[in-house]
Amino acid sequence: MRMSLLFNQTLRELPADAITPGNHFLLRAGYVRQVATNFFILNPLATRSLQKIKNMVQQELNRLNGQEVNIPSLLSAEILAKRSVHSFLDVDMQDVSDSSSHQMYLTSTAHHYLPDLIQHTIRSHRQLPRLLYQIQPRMLNGRQNRTGLLSTRSVTRLETFFLDKDLSSATQQYQRLIQTFENVFKRCTLPVLTVEFDYQQPKPESGSEFFFLHPQGDIELLHCQSCGYLVNKASGRAVKQPSEPEPFESLAKVHTPNTKTIEDLANFLDIPASRTAKAVFMTATIIENGEKTEKVVMAIVRGDMDLNESKLARVINAWYIRPSSDLEIQSIGAVPGFASPVGLINALIIVDDLIPNSPNLVAGANETDYHFKYVNYGRDFQAKIIADITTVKTGDACPQCNQPLTEQSGFLVGKITSPDTLMSSETGCNFQDESGELKPIFIGSAWLDLERILGGVAEHGNDDYGLIWPNSLTPYQVHLVVLPSKNTDQPQVFAENLYQELQRARIEVLFDDRKESPGVKFNDADLLGIPLRITVAERSLAQGQVEFKIRHEKEKQTVSLEDVLPQTMHTLLGMEREIAQSLVK
Numbered sequence: 335m336r337m338s339l340l341f342n343q344t345l346r347e348l349p350a351d352a353i354t355p356g357n358h359f360l361l362r363a364g365y366v367r368q369v370a371t372n373f374f375i376l377n378p379l380a381t382r383s384l385q386k387i388k389n390m391v392q393q394e395l396n397r398l399n400g401q402e403v404n405i406p407s408l409l410s411a412e413i414l415a416k417r418s419v420h421s422f423l424d425v426d427m428q429d430v431s432d433s434s435s436h437q438m439y440l441t442s443t444a445h446h447y448l449p450d451l452i453q454h455t456i457r458s459h460r461q462l463p464r465l466l467y468q469i470q471p472r473m474l475n476g477r478q479n480r481t482g483l484l485s486t487r488s489v490t491r492l493e494t495f496f497l498d499k500d501l502s503s504a505t506q507q508y509q510r511l512i513q514t515f516e517n518v519f520k521r522c523t524l525p526v527l528t529v530e531f532d533y534q535q536p537k538p539e540s541g542s543e544f545f546f547l548h549p550q551g552d553i554e555l556l557h558c559q560s561c562g563y564l565v566n567k568a569s570g571r572a573v574k575q576p577s578e579p580e581p582f583e584s585l586a587k588v589h590t591p592n593t594k595t596i597e598d599l600a601n602f603l604d605i606p607a608s609r610t611a612k613a614v615f616m617t618a619t620i621i622e623n624g625e626k627t628e629k630v631v632m633a634i635v636r637g638d639m640d641l642n643e644s645k646l647a648r649v650i651n652a653w654y655i656r657p658s659s660d661l662e663i664q665s666i667g668a669v670p671g672f673a674s675p676v677g678l679i680n681a682l683i684i685v686d687d688l689i690p691n692s693p694n695l696v697a698g699a700n701e702t703d704y705h706f707k708y709v710n711y712g713r714d715f716q717a718k719i720i721a722d723i724t725t726v727k728t729g730d731a732c733p734q735c736n737q738p739l740t741e742q743s744g745f746l747v748g749k750i751t752s753p754d755t756l757m758s759s760e761t762g763c764n765f766q767d768e769s770g771e772l773k774p775i776f777i778g779s780a781w782l783d784l785e786r787i788l789g790g791v792a793e794h795g796n797d798d799y800g801l802i803w804p805n806s807l808t809p810y811q812v813h814l815v816v817l818p819s820k821n822t823d824q825p826q827v828f829a830e831n832l833y834q835e836l837q838r839a840r841i842e843v844l845f846d847d848r849k850e851s852p853g854v855k856f857n858d859a860d861l862l863g864i865p866l867r868i869t870v871a872e873r874s875l876a877q878g879q880v881e882f883k884i885r886h887e888k889e890k891q892t893v894s895l896e897d898v899l900p901q902t903m904h905t906l907l908g909m910e911r912e913i914a915q916s917l918v919k
């Protein structure tokens with residue numbers, strides 16, 4: 335590609351909304367254009383790089399006999415009601431209904447269509463194992479960060495499903511998929527940590543999440559420096575210290591004027607916050623039979639702990655969750671600021687698993703300026719669900735070694751869920767085993783967001799002057815720069831021939847044939863970050879040489895004219911070899 339024909343514009347100025355270095359250079363070099371918060375257009379250069387990630391993912395999955403499918407992303411309410419898999423929650427689903435039509439949703443996953451897909455094809459154990467995948471654009475909810483391409487709401491998502499007849503064979507597929515994802519990250523030279531997760535509610539679910547650690551990451555992780563334990567804060571558990579057991583005292587109402595917060599209350603009664611129960615009201619959107627309904631949830635945690643909203647959302651299978659308004663709190667019979675689970679008959683109450691082991695707590699009395707003393711779970715109130723719904727904090731004890739945990743941030747780039755038979759049992763996805771018996775199929779699933787990989791590589795590979803792409807992801811492999819001369823057209827003629835020759839050798843070349851100054855051309859080359867720059871200039875040409883510069887190295891080298899093609903191939907092969915070696919380690 336000639337730069338004189340390239341659809342691109344590099345910028346001299348720093349875009350005001352580029353916060354991270356990688357994103358700053360992606361915008362300045364013209365790879366992407368931000369049109370609104372977390373909405374990006376991928377220009378031709380970035381599209382070429384994204385295509386390379388896509389090819390890599392397809393190559394790696396095809397090695398595992400993966401087969402590509404294309405499943406609709408649009409769902410009608412009828413399909414959702416009929417096909418919705420209760421054990422699976424589509425948190426990124428978008429309501430795209432309009433006033434004249436039926437309710438429609440844009441899904442972020444093929445899960446809703448999966449039972450249909452499987453039931454109509456898989457009948458026998460001879461048809462297992464199978465690995466299916468698709469790569470499609472997806473819209474994501476809740477991307478609040480403004481970190482550029484890493485927080486884009488529009489992603490190209492690889493989604494994959496693996497089917498198997500028994501747990502041991504399915505677990506092997508799961509492990510091969512982890513290896514495959516790790517290979518993709520290595521080929522992209524993106525440092526990614528594989529972190530295991532394990533949820534208990536609303537169904538047991540475990541697997542692996544893949545994080546690119548970054549100070550501005552949108553996911554908080556907890557790290558134990560002593561044993562290396564690393565976990566997503568949304569699902570992380572810490573050791574909870576139960577209160578000392580003691581006999582239940584009789585319930586007593588006390589006057590507690592102006593004590594709307596736990597701190598006020600604890601100070602007023604001169605007790606530690608751990609002797610109080612905190613009521614937090616959240617309004618949850620739940621999908622039942624294809625219809626959205628809202629429910630006010632009363633979550634009870636000990637006063638010294640905080641509610642973890644994502645844990646609560648998962649426990650009640652909520653699509654979306656937000657703090658309740660005072661009106662909503664009153665609608666279930668509670669008094670804001672003095673709310674109590676005691677005597678609330680029809681409320682949906684969820685309590686943290688530490689509450690039943692915390693006797694004689696102080697809780698609201700559902701009456702302004704009054705609290706109850708000696709509230710006890712079981713005797714004074716009951717919950718619909720008891721679960722771990724509290725947030726783990728810096729300094730809490732590591733569940734593996736009891737040492738204090740510290741916080742780190744990262745971006746989630748992919749996830750693999752361990753195989754189970756929950757979905758197939760629920761939807762009747764069965765196969766006939768060797769003895770003719772019908773058995774549920776083991777199903778595991780995974781996803782990978784390609785823009786997040788691209789954004790991560792840009793964050794990881796840059797210096798003061800611009801981006802530094804690995805050979806595997808660069809939009810072009812060679813940046814050929816010609817410095818025109820006033821005295822002779824020799825540099826231009828030589829560079830034109832070299833451009834043709836490199837292309838004949840199937841090397842991807844970006845040829846800077848513009849009438850710009852050397853300064854502009856070199857600045858743009860550094861900004862674009864193509865791994866090998868070849869410069870053709872009058873002076874070196876007169877000595878029978880051109881100049882080679884590897885983007886991430888300081889030193890330049892001269893190469894004699896007859897060696898240019900072999901030396902280019904040798905350099906690019908060397909870069910490929912380095913990546914290939916990281917795969918076999």
Ligand SMILES: [Zn+2]
Pocket residue numbers: 558559560561562563732733734735736737
């Ligand atoms: Zn530890």
